[in-house]
Amino acid sequence: MADDLPLAGRGCIVTGGSRGIGAAVVRLALAQGADVVFGYHSEEERARALADELRSAHPDQHCVPLRVQVADTTQAEGFATTALDRLGRLDVLVNNAGVTRDAVFARMGPQQWHDVIATNLDSMYTITKPLLMPLVKQRSGAIINISSSSGLHGIPGQTAYSAAKAGVIGFTKALAKEIGARGVTVNAVAPGLIDTDMTAAIPQDKAEFLKSLIPGQAFGSPEDVAHLVCFLASDRARYITGQAIEVSGGLVV
Template identity: 45%
Template sequence: MSFKDKVVLVTGGSRGIGRAIVTEFVENDATVIINYNSSEEKALALKEELLAKNKAGKIYTVKANVSDPDRVKELFAHIKEEIGQLDILVNNAGITRDKFLVLMNDTNWNDVIQTNLNSVYYCSKAALNLLAKNKRGTIINMSSTSALHPNAGQTNYAATKAAIIAFTKALAKEVAKSGITVNAIAPGFIETEMTSLTNEKIKAAWMDSIPMKRFGAPEEIAKTALFLASDGARYITGQHIVVDGGLTS
């Protein structure tokens, strides 16, 4: 499929699942905006790598802390002025601050809420004017199987990912008449930098719980995002697509 003449913004796009999503859209002819906060070196390296392979591609890198509403306003003002168009928003930025609740402090809680959930609100709201102008658009929100089957020590993270699913369903109803679809992806255990730091015994226990007996690849989540943004998914909205190797089946 081709996304020629489509502009995609991926928040948290410099590494992990975000990097894979950026790569997938670039390889399918989209103009892609890589948003990052602290990973400038990785964002620029990804841009160079993709342009070397896709010489006709258009890739922008934009630093913005999407948990800060003022920075989000600046980000979307920049998109409007420099590009003048947005067709697809992928709300991917996220963090973890795992702790049992009795050990969790307010900063652990609030940082995760602000980055994982409030950024989705800020970016989705800011994107609506640009998307509505086209009378067609796509918002894809990154949830998690933690929203459905949370782990101990993830009250903050699980709360944000469950809220994202509810947010997705409500917003989908609000904007359907404007030709905008809103869906969420709920990945299971995906092989990323985050999971690579996990203790091997814990990883083995996780894998044993997955019917397919393997972790997912970031590229598998990226292909799901690509489908949800495609013409083949125009009648799908308000849904969460679970990609977990059968974990929650």
């Protein structure tokens, strides 16, 4: 049973869970036995449809969508309180919510910068802070933060995004050292080019060029990332912490 359902009985919170990588994590966590509360910001219809589908597939488990603006401290605290109440316990936190506002730095407006930093980096504080002590007090659990290849290597036109995602990695490493003695692991996952709504917006000629830079000549799938996230959430990864693991198909080697 443990091998088939490595997350059985665990309470899992996923931000940005209504689509893309977040939705893939929600799906796989439910399939591996977890109860899940996931956050979404604007796409209520999509979030409700996903929850209805997964509740039908896993009728004995919880799958609850909650609206939240992760950069807003008050909303994040309310989300945390409600999510914990619905789950009963917390074992896994996946900080996945993020946005891009790509522009060359010389033309980047202050709002573009602030939107990216607030959603991708400030949310590490607003979401993790109210959910940290339940994990620390029970002396077990996993926090997985979704960074990006941009945060590891820097991408032209993504100065704000690269800065925010690099910050996520620094946050991950420092927090892992702070709470490791309490039995809580903290890791970052850094996806490369993944088939999501973000990459769907890339013009076809540029997408083909980017694929040519990847040894396998293809973008990854959200499920490629979700499998690593759920592994890090399980006891199988109990001795892995403070790491930033790239899932990019060898885009940068």
